[in-house]
Amino acid sequence: MFPPWLAGGLVYASALSLTAGGITLLYITTRTFNFAHASMATFGFYITYIFYSFRGGNLYQYLPLSFLFGSLLGIICYIGLNRPLLKRQASTITLMMSTLGYDLILLSIIQMLCDYLSYTFKLYPRRVTMSAFDFEMFGTSAASIITPLIAITILTLLHLFLTRTKFGISMRASIENPILASASGINSDKVYLMSWVIGGGMAALGGAVMSLTMTGTPVMGMTVIPYMFAGAILGGLENIYGGILGGFIVGLAEYVGIYYLAVKVGPWILGYRMALPLLIMAITLLLFPRGLAGIQWSYLLESIKRARKGAKS
Amino acid sequence: MLNIKNLYSGYLKLKILFDINLEVPTREITVIVGPNGAGKTALLNSIMGIATVFAGEITLDGIQLKNAPPYKVAQLGISYVPQMENVFAELTLRENLMMAGYMLNREELKNKTDQVLDMFPILKGFIHRKAGTLSGGERRMLAIAMGLMRKPKVMLLDELSTDLAPLITKRVMEGIARLRDELGITILLVEQMAKRALEIGDKAYLLVSGEIKYSGRASDLLHHPELSKLYLGVKEVE
Amino acid sequence: MRNIGDVLKQNLMKREVIISLVMLLVLTYLAISLGFPIIFSTLILFFIFSIVTLSLNLEVGHTGISQFGRVIAVIAGAFVVGAIPGRILAFLYGLPFGLEYADDAVNYKVVPLIHKILEKDIALALGFLLFCLVLAGLSGALIGWLTSRPAIRLREAYLGISLLAFGDFFMWVGHNWEPLVGGTTAVFIPDPFRIVWGYRMQAVAFTLLAILVLVYLFIERITKSPFGRTLKMLRDSPLVSRVYGKDIVKIRTQSLVIGSAIAAIGGALYVIYTGTCTAIGFTRLTWTFWPWAYMMLGGVGSNIGMVLGVLVLTVSRTLIILYRKSLFGFLLLWGIDPIWLEFTLLGLVIIFIILFMPYGLVPEKSETVLPSGRIKAILESVRKQSSQTPEN
Ligand SMILES: Nc1ncnc2c1ncn2[C@@H]1O[C@H](COP(=O)(O)OP(=O)(O)OP(=O)(O)O)[C@@H](O)[C@H]1O
Ligand SMILES: [Mg+2]
Numbered sequence: 001m002f003p004p005w006l007a008g009g010l011v012y013a014s015a016l017s018l019t020a021g022g023i024t025l026l027y028i029t030t031r032t033f034n035f036a037h038a039s040m041a042t043f044g045f046y047i048t049y050i051f052y053s054f055r056g057g058n059l060y061q062y063l064p065l066s067f068l069f070g071s072l073l074g075i076i077c078y079i080g081l082n083r084p085l086l087k088r089q090a091s092t093i094t095l096m097m098s099t100l101g102y103d104l105i106l107l108s109i110i111q112m113l114c115d116y117l118s119y120t121f122k123l124y125p126r127r128v129t130m131s132a133f134d135f136e137m138f139g140t141s142a143a144s145i146i147t148p149l150i151a152i153t154i155l156t157l158l159h160l161f162l163t164r165t166k167f168g169i170s171m172r173a174s175i176e177n178p179i180l181a182s183a184s185g186i187n188s189d190k191v192y193l194m195s196w197v198i199g200g201g202m203a204a205l206g207g208a209v210m211s212l213t214m215t216g217t218p219v220m221g222m223t224v225i226p227y228m229f230a231g232a233i234l235g236g237l238e239n240i241y242g243g244i245l246g247g248f249i250v251g252l253a254e255y256v257g258i259y260y261l262a263v264k265v266g267p268w269i270l271g272y273r274m275a276l277p278l279l280i281m282a283i284t285l286l287l288f289p290r291g292l293a294g295i296q297w298s299y300l301l302e303s304i305k306r307a308r309k310g311a312k313s
Numbered sequence: 314m315l316n317i318k319n320l321y322s323g324y325l326k327l328k329i330l331f332d333i334n335l336e337v338p339t340r341e342i343t344v345i346v347g348p349n350g351a352g353k354t355a356l357l358n359s360i361m362g363i364a365t366v367f368a369g370e371i372t373l374d375g376i377q378l379k380n381a382p383p384y385k386v387a388q389l390g391i392s393y394v395p396q397m398e399n400v401f402a403e404l405t406l407r408e409n410l411m412m413a414g415y416m417l418n419r420e421e422l423k424n425k426t427d428q429v430l431d432m433f434p435i436l437k438g439f440i441h442r443k444a445g446t447l448s449g450g451e452r453r454m455l456a457i458a459m460g461l462m463r464k465p466k467v468m469l470l471d472e473l474s475t476d477l478a479p480l481i482t483k484r485v486m487e488g489i490a491r492l493r494d495e496l497g498i499t500i501l502l503v504e505q506m507a508k509r510a511l512e513i514g515d516k517a518y519l520l521v522s523g524e525i526k527y528s529g530r531a532s533d534l535l536h537h538p539e540l541s542k543l544y545l546g547v548k549e550v551e
Numbered sequence: 552m553r554n555i556g557d558v559l560k561q562n563l564m565k566r567e568v569i570i571s572l573v574m575l576l577v578l579t580y581l582a583i584s585l586g587f588p589i590i591f592s593t594l595i596l597f598f599i600f601s602i603v604t605l606s607l608n609l610e611v612g613h614t615g616i617s618q619f620g621r622v623i624a625v626i627a628g629a630f631v632v633g634a635i636p637g638r639i640l641a642f643l644y645g646l647p648f649g650l651e652y653a654d655d656a657v658n659y660k661v662v663p664l665i666h667k668i669l670e671k672d673i674a675l676a677l678g679f680l681l682f683c684l685v686l687a688g689l690s691g692a693l694i695g696w697l698t699s700r701p702a703i704r705l706r707e708a709y710l711g712i713s714l715l716a717f718g719d720f721f722m723w724v725g726h727n728w729e730p731l732v733g734g735t736t737a738v739f740i741p742d743p744f745r746i747v748w749g750y751r752m753q754a755v756a757f758t759l760l761a762i763l764v765l766v767y768l769f770i771e772r773i774t775k776s777p778f779g780r781t782l783k784m785l786r787d788s789p790l791v792s793r794v795y796g797k798d799i800v801k802i803r804t805q806s807l808v809i810g811s812a813i814a815a816i817g818g819a820l821y822v823i824y825t826g827t828c829t830a831i832g833f834t835r836l837t838w839t840f841w842p843w844a845y846m847m848l849g850g851v852g853s854n855i856g857m858v859l860g861v862l863v864l865t866v867s868r869t870l871i872i873l874y875r876k877s878l879f880g881f882l883l884l885w886g887i888d889p890i891w892l893e894f895t896l897l898g899l900v901i902i903f904i905i906l907f908m909p910y911g912l913v914p915e916k917s918e919t920v921l922p923s924g925r926i927k928a929i930l931e932s933v934r935k936q937s938s939q940t941p942e943n
Contacts, residue, residue: 033708081906089325092708093617093707093708094905097901097905098901100843100901101902102898103898104840104895104898105895107894108898111888115886119885169404169412170415172403172404173401176401176402177398177401179383180399182383183384183395184412184415186415187382222836226712229715229716233709237709271727275724275727278720279720282717
């Protein structure tokens with residue numbers, strides 16, 4: 001159904017939109033740029049990998065487990081690290097650095113886990129091609145169909161949660177005005193905890209999805225985290241939908257853009273694949289210092305309409 | 314009764330209030346007046362647990378409020394209508410009211426919502442609009458409605474009359490007096506329109522540069538020869 | 552609750568001395584038990600990272616810029632030294648110097664030929680070293696100026712993330728563009744220390760020590776100067792500085808340019824020391840996150856703290872690497888290599904400092920705008936005046 005470059009691109013873009021959405025959520029609730037998203041994503045991949053290696057079957061059935069494990073990692077980070085620092089009104093930079101420390105500890109645990117898996121169970125966890133365990137669907141890899149659906153489902157669920165449930169609305173209220181929310185009897189602690197549950201889960205799920213299109217390694221998340229951030233920043237860091245969209249754009253741009261360029265300019269450009277999304281982020285930031293959210297969409301639409309009318313008359 | 318003893322408070326490390334002693338008797342309206350930047354808002358924030366309390370005590374019917382997070386204070390029945398940013402601009406009016414009534418159950422929430430909407434019928438027409446699109450006065454009404462949603466025992470009202478037309482201000486003040494008389498709510502009122510507030514108030518405090526300069530009956534402060542002229546801008550009192 | 556930082560603050564000087572003494576003892580012990588080479592390589596890394604961390608502290612600690620792209624300037628220094636000076640020598644002596652210079656098949660033949668020349672001529676070797684450092688400093692300054700453009704526009708966290716991403720960007724460019732520094736294969740750097748071959752480590756160590764001292768004195772001087780105080784004022788209260796008419800843009804730019812130039816020199820020294828420049832080795836972990844950890848351990852804003860922070864962590868790293876088998880050998884039972892504990896250490900150090908020691912080993916001393924002597928004199932004269940006219 002899809003050419004291979006587009007299939008891979010869709011999987012990667014779905015993964016980035018999940019992770020960038022999580023980063024955005026954590027930033028707007030707790031002011032924390034979560035570096036630990038890197039190893040949380042890697043952990044998500046390894047959870048799916050481990051369960052698949054030991055129990056076999058359809059690998060997609062283990063994705064919810066990855067999500068739950070990511071939530072657990074998020075809860076630990078919130079209770080052990082983020083909450084005390086938020087109480088102390090620590091600066092953005094301090095919050096950011098604290099998650100970096102957490103990330104490095106998770107990374108070392110992942111590395112040790114890999115050693116353990118290969119020593120005790122004779123697995124090869126350091127270079128995993130998960131797509132080999134994927135199956136075909138409508139003449140293309142199942143991942144390229146299922147993972148965008150996963151991203152859309154998560155987005156829909158999140159939207160319903162945030163607009164239809166009392167707790168979801170209270171999350172939005174806390175994001176906008178924590179003091180007024182608290183004075184209304186909303187416990188911001190619960191809101192923050194919830195955002196770590198969702199954000200951590202999305203990170204791990206994103207990592208598991210990502211391993212379906214790239215080689216899974218212990219430093220997978222570490223390598224990709226600039227792109228997760230790029231997606232979040234592109235989305236404007238103001239609402240989750242922006243983050244999800246930004247991640248998708250960055251992911252797709254990397255695959256589709258590089259394919260296009262390789263055809264136009266020559267295959268040597270393939271080596272710079274990793275550089276492309278960063279370039280896109282840089283250009284966007286220079287034009288719109290507040291990301292996609294900073295673009296005045298309605299104004300833009302208005303002027304396009306007017307231009308059309310002008311052309312007609 | 315809300316009781317404040319020897320309170321020193323401020324923001325982070327900055328000290329703003331010094332040795333405040335204040336009593337807010339049950340079912341009475343206590344008025345706080347004072348010039349801009351005197352620390353009136355800071356005082357309400359200290360009660361709610363938003364500002365930092367360095368020393369002293371704040372008790373509600375004997376329960377210590379000092380250092381309790383705002384949501385705990387709210388759960389004790391203290392409803393705060395802040396001076397600024399008192400509605401959720403990104404939420405619809407209905408969602409705003411729902412959040413204000415966060416501690417109510419479904420039944421109570423519905424009844425209360427109907428009740429406050431009857432009080433401000435103008436809001437009914439905007440119920441699905443985002444609060445950020447309201448005019449200044451409409452917004453203020455929503456904020457008051459939200460304050461009432463919380464089933465309060467005590468209400469802390471910060472400069473309600475700002476943005477409101479004089480006629481509405483008068484009605485709001487009368488409404489506040491009714492809250493006390495009919496529902497028995499204890500009210501701590503911070504007001505820039507000192508004259509109106511002092512007319513309906515029982516007790517009054519004058520706060521200047523973080524210190525209490527006068528305490529006594531509201532009508533006495535209103536008729537005080539110097540203070541009223543100096544701080545209240547009430548020139549001629551008939 | 553008083554945190555450790557506050558308690559420690561009181562006996563400040565004592566602590567600095569004690570920490571240094573303990574570390575020196577550990578080093579001496581290592582030297583005696585394991586021989587000198589290990590000491591020299593530890594010391595060399597200590598010097599290089601001290602230089603980089605001092606530069607980071609100038610930008611973060613003194614100016615308040617969220618510099619999460621320290622690796623960018625380091626790369627600027629390293630790549631430029633990998634790419635240019637060797638080519639110039641090759642050109643001067645009629646060797647291949649074009650794009651093909653960085654090709655590994657050419658490079659491993661050309662550089663030994665250059666070594667032959669450098670071995671004999673001490674003036675040339677010294678000139679070469681100096682040229683490398685100046686070149687690195689210039690390219691670092693250029694990169695600093697370039698990063699100062701977005702640094703003025705973007706909010707702190709945005710800036711941090713963008714710089715972080717650009718660090719990766721430059722690493723990938725170096726990794727992919729072979730003519731620059733060899734791409735996936737390393738390019739060799741002509742070694743100015745050839746001439747003292749038997750004592751290379753020692754010579755490198757002493758050169759680095761000298762440069763570190765110079766950098767330290769330089770940074771100490773500018774941070775104690777009116778410029779340094781303006782930096783701090785800007786950091787603590789941007790509004791006030793604007794009110795006083797300080798040109799924020801200019802001052803931030805200056806700080807970034809100076810800091811990046813120094814970091815680039817650090818990067819240049821690193822590739823000269825190792826003799827090779829491998830693009831993929833310039834990761835944000837090594838050249839951004841480790842320096843941040845050193846800085847936070849040392850105490851953000853304090854210069855001597857930087858040196859202590861690097862010393863303590865470098866020595867601990869060496870200890871972990873040396874004794875990982877004997878201390879954490881039990882991990883091997885499950886097939887786990889204790890080398891990963893290095894990451895655990897780094898993570899724990901960062902978290903521990905943030906939670907329990909926010910001021911680091913050497914908390915920044917709050918400085919008054921006037922020297923304390925002047926303040927005393929003013930107080931004295933005020934007191935005298937008021938005692939002369941007690942009635943008023
Ligand atoms: N978040 C804050 N951080 C630091 N200082 C603050 C903060 N909020 C207010 N202040 C300062 O505290 C002082 C008292 O402010 P407060 O808002 O209590 O005044 P007020 O009496 O309510 O004045 P107004 O009548 O203008 O509302 C002011 O000098 C103000 O600048
Ligand atoms: Mg006020």
